[in-house]
Every structure is written in structure tokens, then in C-alpha cells.
Amino acid sequence: MIEKTIFVLESVYREPLEVKAFCFGDMSRKTICIMGAMRGNEIQQMYVCARLVQELKKLEINGQIVKNTGIMVIPCANYHSMNIGKRFWAMDNTDINRMFPGYNLGETTQRIADGIFTEIQGFEYGIQLASFYQSGRFLTHIKQMVTEFTDDDGLVDFGLPYALKRTPKPYDTTTLNYNWQLWNTKAYSLFTHSTDDMKEDSADNAVNAILRFMKNRGIINYSIHPGYVTSVINESDMLQVHSPCGGICKIKTKIGDTVERGQVVAEILNPLTCEVLAEIKAPEKSTVFFHFESPLIVEGTVIFKLIKNDIIRGD
Amino acid sequence: MIKTVSQAGLAVNEKLKIQKNSIKNGNSQKRVCIVTGTHGDELEGQYICYALGKYLEKNTDKLNGTVDIYPALNPLGIDSIMRGIPGYDLDMNRTFPGTESGTMPEMIAHEILEDIEGADICIDIHASNIFLREIPQIRMSVPTSETLLPYAKMLNVDFVWVHASATVLESTLAHSLNSAGTKTLVVEMGVGMRITKEYCLQLMDGILNLLVNLEMLTDVEIPKIREPIVSLDGAVGFINSPAAGIFVPEISFGSTVEKGDIIGKIVNPLTGSTAENAVAPCSGLLFTLREYPVVYGGSLIARILRQEDNNND
Ligand SMILES: [Zn+2]
Numbered sequence: 001m002i003e004k005t006i007f008v009l010e011s012v013y014r015e016p017l018e019v020k021a022f023c024f025g026d027m028s029r030k031t032i033c034i035m036g037a038m039r040g041n042e043i044q045q046m047y048v049c050a051r052l053v054q055e056l057k058k059l060e061i062n063g064q065i066v067k068n069t070g071i072m073v074i075p076c077a078n079y080h081s082m083n084i085g086k087r088f089w090a091m092d093n094t095d096i097n098r099m100f101p102g103y104n105l106g107e108t109t110q111r112i113a114d115g116i117f118t119e120i121q122g123f124e125y126g127i128q129l130a131s132f133y134q135s136g137r138f139l140t141h142i143k144q145m146v147t148e149f150t151d152d153d154g155l156v157d158f159g160l161p162y163a164l165k166r167t168p169k170p171y172d173t174t175t176l177n178y179n180w181q182l183w184n185t186k187a188y189s190l191f192t193h194s195t196d197d198m199k200e201d202s203a204d205n206a207v208n209a210i211l212r213f214m215k216n217r218g219i220i221n222y223s224i225h226p227g228y229v230t231s232v233i234n235e236s237d238m239l240q241v242h243s244p245c246g247g248i249c250k251i252k253t254k255i256g257d258t259v260e261r262g263q264v265v266a267e268i269l270n271p272l273t274c275e276v277l278a279e280i281k282a283p284e285k286s287t288v289f290f291h292f293e294s295p296l297i298v299e300g301t302v303i304f305k306l307i308k309n310d311i312i313r314g315d
Numbered sequence: 316m317i318k319t320v321s322q323a324g325l326a327v328n329e330k331l332k333i334q335k336n337s338i339k340n341g342n343s344q345k346r347v348c349i350v351t352g353t354h355g356d357e358l359e360g361q362y363i364c365y366a367l368g369k370y371l372e373k374n375t376d377k378l379n380g381t382v383d384i385y386p387a388l389n390p391l392g393i394d395s396i397m398r399g400i401p402g403y404d405l406d407m408n409r410t411f412p413g414t415e416s417g418t419m420p421e422m423i424a425h426e427i428l429e430d431i432e433g434a435d436i437c438i439d440i441h442a443s444n445i446f447l448r449e450i451p452q453i454r455m456s457v458p459t460s461e462t463l464l465p466y467a468k469m470l471n472v473d474f475v476w477v478h479a480s481a482t483v484l485e486s487t488l489a490h491s492l493n494s495a496g497t498k499t500l501v502v503e504m505g506v507g508m509r510i511t512k513e514y515c516l517q518l519m520d521g522i523l524n525l526l527v528n529l530e531m532l533t534d535v536e537i538p539k540i541r542e543p544i545v546s547l548d549g550a551v552g553f554i555n556s557p558a559a560g561i562f563v564p565e566i567s568f569g570s571t572v573e574k575g576d577i578i579g580k581i582v583n584p585l586t587g588s589t590a591e592n593a594v595a596p597c598s599g600l601l602f603t604l605r606e607y608p609v610v611y612g613g614s615l616i617a618r619i620l621r622q623e624d625n626n627n628d
Contacts, residue, residue, distance in 0.1 A: 010612060011611060012583065247324075248326070301419060
């Protein structure tokens with residue numbers, strides 16, 4: 001393993017931000033790059049990468065990294081925000097993952113994005129540990145933005161139950177994932193259950209999914225359970241259930257559960273009297289892919305994302 | 316008349332309401348929308364909405380048509396000094412056109428857009444941010460400039476910046492409205508979290524002049540309107556901080572600088588030393604200047620409108 005500092009940013013009163021990369025195998029080859037936290041609350045994303053560093057160290061020592069392949073892991077690009085409990089860039093609240101491909105003569109976060117992108121462009125595969133902006137729980141899944149450059153073969157090689165395909169919106173065009181693809185990297189975003197907290201089982205799933213992908217793509221020699229037969233789903237085919245009002249949100253189901261049409265899956269309560277304001281019912285027989293998780297909810301919030309059982313393919 | 320454009324229930328006993336003041340007189344179907352407060356930390360538009368509302372209520376008889384004033388597209392952001400929408404970490408100006416059945420920000424964006432659509436002109440007033448001070452200017456993309464430029468010239472601003480279009484900007488209110496055929500001009504002026512009365516009154520004269528030109532306002536005295544400098548991207552020189560430190564300006568805002576002039580120093584108060592000087596890359600008008608002193612490498616310090624390229628329209 002080689003530890004490398006790929007980008008340094010000076011600060012007036014803090015120690016410089018040093019973005020660290022951990023490299024394995026033949027570093028003249030850019031085979032796969034795994035990107036962890038770019039936002040200050042992506043603790044789970046950093047942790048998954050850190051766990052991966054341990055696994056790859058062992059594999060390297062045991063000679064299980066395939067010849068002529070190079071692996072780079074960047075657990076955390078933005079610990080300046082993490083150390084002060086902020087999600088976005090400490091000073092100006094900009095989001096590094098909205099600054100790609102970056103600009104070396106631009107604003108601070110454009111420079112960070114540029115510094116990182118210069119190092120991580122040109123890899124054959126790129127995996128980003130991503131997070132969702134709202135608090136909630138997801139089934140661990142892999143997501144790919146559909147562009148003219150997309151190659152979706154790899155989606156099933158993670159062995160996760162679900163893979164999503166997303167049609168990019170204008171604001172997606174400045175993300176790492178999109179720009180990786182523009183520069184010919186096969187890019188995937190891996191979403192784990194949670195963001196701000198660390199969940200061991202979900203981290204296990206994520207680490208295994210990445211190792212499984214590396215194995216299936218001939219990057220490591222490794223024996224691992226083959227995982228699930230992946231259902232590939234268009235994000236737009238998922239059922240989204242919105243909260244019809246604001247209040248206290250009580251979720252009555254778990255991610256991964258199959259719910260029947262008409263089943264009460266959540267209740268919204270009046271926060272001052274606990275009177276039931278709304279019962280949220282599943283519109284179809286489906287699998288709970290995402291549920292909101294926070295005691296209070298605002299009208300219109302996506303409270304569930306459900307996968308209709310009849311659109312599941314591949315099983 | 317005060318109308319609610321969009322509303323959504325917050326968690327505890329409160330509704331978020333987007334409101335407008337709709338001032339109407341005569342039989343003309345013409346309508347102008349004045350919109351501000353998308354970014355909760357930009358307050359320059361607040362004074363303009365107040366002053367315009369007050370003026371039109373007093374002079375309603377001189378109005379023929381409708382002026383809709385939307386002072387706060389992001390009321391929660393204004394209330395909490397947040398640029399984005401509190402609770403969503405979202406820049407509201409990246410949520411347009413929104414969707415009818417989306418999340419709260421998307422639904423609100425959709426309803427705001429529907430309400431404004433069809434107006435003859437919409438003016439979206441921004442105020443830079445807390446970091447930078449700007450002279451009153453209008454920004455537009457190259458593809459919209461042919462349609463928008465004649466109106467921009469009516470608005471009494473100092474400068475019109477015609478910039479290249481970028482995909483990411485397709486989620487802005489202005490882009491969504493312009494795409495839907497509602498001519499929308501984006502004004503940037505002053506600085507975040509403050510009101511620069513002088514600029515507000517300058518733009519206010521411009522808005523009244525626009526209403527006169529649209530034949531929506533008659534019988535009013537308009538002071539002489541400035542001819543703005545119109546400029547393309549290539550004519551704008553950027554100065555980003557060459558080092559981390561505290562920026563101290565050496566030159567006054569809005570002045571004309573020579574290439575090589577020191578715009579300011581990046582100093583280190585701990586060591587009592589100057590880390591770097593911020594130097595003008597070209598001669599011209601200093602139309603953007605950093606207001607917030609703490610900088611990292613890359614923080615924008617100033618923008619200069621190159622002299623030799625002026626008036627290239
Ligand atoms: Zn703004």
C-alpha cells in the first residue's frame with residue numbers, strides 16, 4: 001500500500017486540508033478508483049472506504065491483486081467540514097460534488113474538485129460512495145447515470161439486490177459521477193443505508209459489494225459469496241409516496257419489507273395533540289426501497305420509495 | 316392585493332407561504348413580475364419591493380396593467396439567514412421548473428413558475444452573496460441576449476454581462492421562464508445580508524422606466540437612464556486569491572484600475588506578514604470586489620471589466 005497526498009489546500013488558521021489516497025497494486029495502471037466522503041456528514045461513506053483499505057492491504061500482502069491492475073481509495077476529501085460538523089464546504093457552504101470537473105483557477109471548491117479530478121480521471125472504473133440529501137434509510141444499492149457513454153454491464157457485478165438507472169437532470173452535470181463518465185470512466189454510485197451514522201451491517205454489505213465487483217471484473221482474486229441476482233430498475237419506475245401534510249412521522253414498516261396494496265405504512269400525527277392527521281397507505285403491492293427517517297416531516301416530503309413487485313426483473 | 320402563490324405545511328402548526336402583492340389597474344393585460352429572495356441571504360431586493368409597492372399603491376391611477384411583486388420566494392431562508400432552503404440543503408435556484416407532485420421545494424418551484432409564466436417581463440433580483448459586492452448589473456446567457464438586451468438597457472444598470480450558457484444553469488428560475496417564453500432578466504447588485512439603498516433606488520428608476528416603455532405607466536417623471544456597458548465573458552478578468560489569509564482591499568470599489576495595480580493584500584495576522592498581493596490582470600472597471608475578508612486559495616477577490624473590450628455589442 002502506498003499512501004499519497006493528492007491535493008493540499010492551505011487555510012489561514014487551520015492545518016492544511018490534505019486529501020489522502022491509498023493505492024494498491026500496480027499504480028502505473030488506473031483500473032479502479034473508490035471515492036468516499038466529499039461532504040462533511042458522509043461518515044458512513046468514509047468508513048466504508050476505510051474498511052476497504054484494510055481489506056485491500058490484506059489482499060495485497062497475500063498477492064491477491066491481479067497483475068497489471070491499480071486500485072486507489074480516497075476515503076475523505078473534505079474533513080475540514082467533517083471536523084466542524086458541516087455538510088458542505090466550511091466557509092462558503094458550496095458542495096464539492098457540484099463542482100466537477102473543477103477549475104484550477106476558480107473558487108476554492110472548484111480547485112478542490114479539480115485537484116481531485118486530475119488524479120482520478122482516466123480510471124477504467126469509478127465508484128463513489130454517495131449520500132442522499134434527506135434523512136432516511138435505503139436498501140443498499142448501486143446507481144448509474146444514463147448518458148451516451150453508459151455501459152451498464154457492470155451494474156449486476158456488485159451482487160446487490162437492486163441497481164438503479166437514473167436519467168441525469170441539469171444539476172447532475174456537475175457531479176463526479178457524471179464527469180467521470182464524460183471522461184470515459186465507467187462510473188457507479190453506491191448508496192448505503194445511512195449517512196451521518198455508522199452502520200456495521202450496511203458497511204459490510206458495501207465493502208463486500210465493492211470487493212465482489214472487483215472480483216467479477218478481474219481486479220482481485222478473491223472468494224466471496226456471489227451475492228444477489230440484481231434487478232435493474234429505472235429510477236423513474238419507482239413509486240414515490242409523498243407526505244400529504246406536516247407533523248410527527250411514524251414509519252410502520254422497514255426497508256426490504258414487502259407491503260400489500262392498502263397496507264398502512266406510516267402515520268402522520270398532529271405534533272401538539274397526537275391526533276392522526278393521515279394514514280399513509282401503500283398504493284401497490286411492493287417492496288420498501290426507501291423510507292424517510294426523522295421525527296418531524298414537512299408536507300410533500302418523499303416518505304417512501306417503493307418498487308412494484310411486477311417490475312422487478314432478473315429474478 | 317396580497318395573494319398566496321404556493322403553500323406547504325411545515326411540521327408543527329405552521330404553513331410555509333409564498334406570497335405576492337398584485338397591483339392592478341386599467342384594462343391592459345400586460346403584466347410585469349418583480350421577484351426576489353430566492354437566496355435567503357440576499358436582501359437588496361427587499362428594499363426595491365417595498366419602494367415599488369409603496370410607489371404603485373400611491374400612483375395606481377397612473378398604472379395600466381398588473382405589477383406582481385414577489386418579495387420572498389424562500390421565506391424560511393430569509394428568516395434564518397440561509398442561502399438555500401432550510402432543512403433541504405438545496406439551492407432553490409437549482410430546483411426549477413419543479414414538479415407538481417415532487418418534494419416540497421419542487422412543488423413550490425412548480426407553483427411559482429406557473430404563477431409567473433405568461434408575464435410580459437420578469438425581473439429576478441439577486442444580491443451577489445455575503446462574500447462579494449457587485450455594481451448593479453444584469454446577467455444573461457448568449458442565446459437569450461437578442462431578446463433580452465433591449466429590456467436590459469431600460470433598467471438603469473451600469474453593466475450587462477452576456478455569459479456562455481451552462482447546462483447546470485438550466486435549473487434556474489430565469490432559464491425555466493425564458494424557455495417557457497417569459498422574458499426574464501436577472502439582476503445582481505450590492506452585497507449579501509445588506510441593503511445598499513443607492514443601488515436599490517437606481518434599479519427602482521429602471522423598473523419605472525421599463526413600465527413606461529411597456530406603456531403600463533403614464534404621466535410620470537423618469538430621471539435620465541444610464542446606458543449600460545454590454546460585455547461578453549472574454550471581457551471579464553477574474554482575480555482569485557493566490558493564498559489563504561485575510562484580504563484587505565487597497566482600492567475602492569467601482570473604480571477604474573490599471574493592469575498590475577494592487578487590488579488588495581492577503582495578509583497573515585498571526586505572523587504580521589503579507590502572504591501575497593492580489594494584482595489586476597488587466598485594466599478596467601472593478602465591478603466585483605470581495606467584501607468578506609477571510610480567504611482560501613481560490614476565493615474570488617475581484618472581477619474587472621476590460622477597458623479595451625468595452626461596448627463590444
Ligand atoms: Zn442569488
